[in-house]
Amino acid sequence: MKAIVEMKSMNKFYGTHHVLKDIDLAVTRGEVMVILGASGSGKSTLIRCVNGLEMYQHGSLVVDGFDMPVEADRKLGGERELAQIRKGVGMVFQQFGLFPHKTVLDNITIAPMRVRKKTRVEAEATAMKLLDRVGLTAHAHKYPGQLSGGQQQRVAIARSLAMEPHLMLFDEPTSALDPEMVGEVLDVMRELASSGMTMMVVTHEMGFAREVADRVVYIDQGSILEIGKPEEFFDNPKNERARSFLARVLKH
Amino acid sequence: MIATSIKWTRHNLFGKPFDVVLSLLVIPGLLWLVYSITDWAFASAKWDIVVQSLRVLMIGVFPADQAWRAWTASAIIGAILGAGFGCVFCFKPHHGLVLLLVPALLLIVDGGLTNALPATGIIASTILGWALTSYAPLSRKVLPAAAFTGFIVVVAVMAPPGVGLWGGLLLSVLLTLVTSVLSLPIGILLAFGRQSRLSSLRIISAWYIEVMRSVPLILVVYWIWILMPVLAPQWGLADVARGMIGFTIFYSVYVAEYVRSGLQAVPRAQIEAARSLGMSEFDINRSIVLPQALRVVVAPLVGNVLDIFNSAPLVFIIGLTDFLRAGQMILANPQYGDRTFEVLSFLLVTYFVIGSMITYAARKLEDHMATGTR
Ligand SMILES: Nc1ncnc2c1ncn2[C@@H]1O[C@H](COP(=O)(O)OP(=O)(O)OP(=O)(O)O)[C@@H](O)[C@H]1O
Ligand SMILES: [Mg+2]
Numbered sequence: 098m099k100a101i102v103e104m105k106s107m108n109k110f111y112g113t114h115h116v117l118k119d120i121d122l123a124v125t126r127g128e129v130m131v132i133l134g135a136s137g138s139g140k141s142t143l144i145r146c147v148n149g150l151e152m153y154q155h156g157s158l159v160v161d162g163f164d165m166p167v168e169a170d171r172k173l174g175g176e177r178e179l180a181q182i183r184k185g186v187g188m189v190f191q192q193f194g195l196f197p198h199k200t201v202l203d204n205i206t207i208a209p210m211r212v213r214k215k216t217r218v219e220a221e222a223t224a225m226k227l228l229d230r231v232g233l234t235a236h237a238h239k240y241p242g243q244l245s246g247g248q249q250q251r252v253a254i255a256r257s258l259a260m261e262p263h264l265m266l267f268d269e270p271t272s273a274l275d276p277e278m279v280g281e282v283l284d285v286m287r288e289l290a291s292s293g294m295t296m297m298v299v300t301h302e303m304g305f306a307r308e309v310a311d312r313v314v315y316i317d318q319g320s321i322l323e324i325g326k327p328e329e330f331f332d333n334p335k336n337e338r339a340r341s342f343l344a345r346v347l348k349h
Numbered sequence: 350m351i352a353t354s355i356k357w358t359r360h361n362l363f364g365k366p367f368d369v370v371l372s373l374l375v376i377p378g379l380l381w382l383v384y385s386i387t388d389w390a391f392a393s394a395k396w397d398i399v400v401q402s403l404r405v406l407m408i409g410v411f412p413a414d415q416a417w418r419a420w421t422a423s424a425i426i427g428a429i430l431g432a433g434f435g436c437v438f439c440f441k442p443h444h445g446l447v448l449l450l451v452p453a454l455l456l457i458v459d460g461g462l463t464n465a466l467p468a469t470g471i472i473a474s475t476i477l478g479w480a481l482t483s484y485a486p487l488s489r490k491v492l493p494a495a496a497f498t499g500f501i502v503v504v505a506v507m508a509p510p511g512v513g514l515w516g517g518l519l520l521s522v523l524l525t526l527v528t529s530v531l532s533l534p535i536g537i538l539l540a541f542g543r544q545s546r547l548s549s550l551r552i553i554s555a556w557y558i559e560v561m562r563s564v565p566l567i568l569v570v571y572w573i574w575i576l577m578p579v580l581a582p583q584w585g586l587a588d589v590a591r592g593m594i595g596f597t598i599f600y601s602v603y604v605a606e607y608v609r610s611g612l613q614a615v616p617r618a619q620i621e622a623a624r625s626l627g628m629s630e631f632d633i634n635r636s637i638v639l640p641q642a643l644r645v646v647v648a649p650l651v652g653n654v655l656d657i658f659n660s661a662p663l664v665f666i667i668g669l670t671d672f673l674r675a676g677q678m679i680l681a682n683p684q685y686g687d688r689t690f691e692v693l694s695f696l697l698v699t700y701f702v703i704g705s706m707i708t709y710a711a712r713k714l715e716d717h718m719a720t721g722t723r
Contacts, residue, residue: 260626
């Protein structure tokens with residue numbers, strides 16, 4: 098099977114701070130990859146490199162057949178090429194990132210209309226189908242501020258899906274939510290995974306990771322220490338650091 | 350009612366010993382001031398001068414037999430402003446009644462129709478515009494186009510006697526409108542230019558803003574007035590147009606500074622979310638960043654409009670007769686030498702009324718924006 102994301106000894110620095118160290122990682126199509134690690138280990142940075150929100154300095158990164166340039170090769174106006182790749186890569190953020198001045202429906206239709214040049218009628222029809230999929234048809238004409246956190250995050254997922262992405266990135270999608278709303282968002286993600294979507298998910302929801310992930314990646318201080326099937330990782334982690342990480346997070 | 354106001358008074362004015370002392374000093378002083386002003390206004394002031402010179406105050410030296418042109422233009426402007434106001438503040442019949450008091454008052458004081466008739470026309474069209482956008486929200490969609498057309502008509506109607514004759518309050522209002530409308534897009538472009546990735550654009554914008562912020566408006570206006578015929582002699586621009594250009598060049602910079610603070614208030618996460626959807630930088634700026642930035646700075650931007658209006662008298666430097674200058678012109682007539690206070694009071698009250706209306710509109714607009722995002 099062909100990889101949709103392929104990182105080869107990818108390195109990322111913030112100034113002199115070495116944040117990602119020789120990352121080798123390949124995500125195959127249809128795979129759900131969960132990325133685990135302590136705070137500050139570089140999980141967000143890793144997946145933000147995939148859609149070019151962050152730049153890397155050494156190594157190579159290929160996303161959906163597109164060679165992501167290293168920082169030194171990024172040209173002025175390179176945003177246009179990046180936009181090209183981002184069309185096919187959805188991203189869901191911890192803080193939702195919905196546009197507060199647009200209704201739920203407009204939030205979902207703006208990118209398909211502007212980027213994919215769909216007509217309003219087409220875009221709205223797709224949007225309503227997606228809202229139905231995440232169970233929010235009744236809220237189409239509300240503003241994001243009128244919705245609960247869980248509802249906003251489901252809208253954000255629908256908004257990404259409207260671009261018909263080949264790959265979805267999730268950066269702690271449930272971390273900003275009240276506990277009672279975590280379930281509704283995970284349900285949507287579970288459904289998405291079973292529909293065959295390729296997903297890279299940063300999360301602290303260990304139950305979700307164990308149940309949904311095809312592979313789990315454990316990062317510590319910018320290096321991948323362990324990568325494997327969830328049952329292997331959770332039941333007998335080979336690495337000492339991973340073991341203490343699991344002991345810490347599974348305690349509560 | 351009385352009980353609550355006594356309670357309010359006791360609580361707010363006589364709550365602490367210091368308040369008592371202050372109130373005992375200030376309240377009689379205020380009462381005395383109000384009394385003497387009222388006494389002067391109704392007993393000794395001779396307001397006939399204001400009524401007689403109303404046309405000059407409103408439209409300056411625009412020829413009397415052509416005044417209908419200026420009144421028509423005023424009515425169109427009234428309709429546009431009313432319609433704009435109606436988009437954020439719903440019209441109620443009692444608002445109309447209050448506005449109609451103006452022509453009624455003129456009719457009583459003047460005893461004739463010379464002033465009351467145009468006033469009625471202007472007020473009526475303002476009310477119509479206001480009611481239209483209040484009751485028929487669909488009309489709001491065509492407002493920008495209608496306002497633009499209306500504005501062309503205003504210029505076309507006013508032009509024939511000579512653009513150099515424009516004056517009075519109408520000139521002040523026109524100058525304010527044109528400057529506000531033109532400085533908005535220019536200011537927005539400057540604000541984006543200032544944070545552009547192209548360093549040449551960034552440096553030019555920064556310098557332009559820096560220079561304009563360090564010089565006085567009156568100098569910019571005078572300088573542009575002198576420079577335009579040298580730079581573009583073939584255009585033969587009228588003084589009014591040159592004045593408007595000077596004002597726009599100057600005030601764009603302030604718009605840019607406000608917009609820039611708005612741009613900085615838009616969270617970076619918004620841009621990242623839009624980018625991750627594959628939107629182009631242009632679309633992101635236009636549809637995601639700018640609308641949110643403008644929302645934050647509506648109040649200062651409207652405050653800027655008030656600034657423009659209050660600075661309009663400076664056009665005297667290029668020989669134009671705005672509202673304030675028209676008042677001065679009247680007083681220059683030795684026959685009216687003893688009516689200084691009457692004319693100046695009228696100017697003061699008019700500036701105050703217009704200024705507070707703009708401030709009020711700004712607050713309404715802000716509330717309106719806030720409900721949109723909630
Ligand atoms: N913009 C930035 N500038 C400088 N350093 C940064 C920046 N963003 C992140 N870092 C640093 O990079 C490292 C990795 O950060 P990252 O956000 O990827 O961690 P994370 O694993 O997502 O952590 P968390 O679980 O807290 O979200 C951290 O040490 C962080 O301090
Ligand atoms: Mg993170």
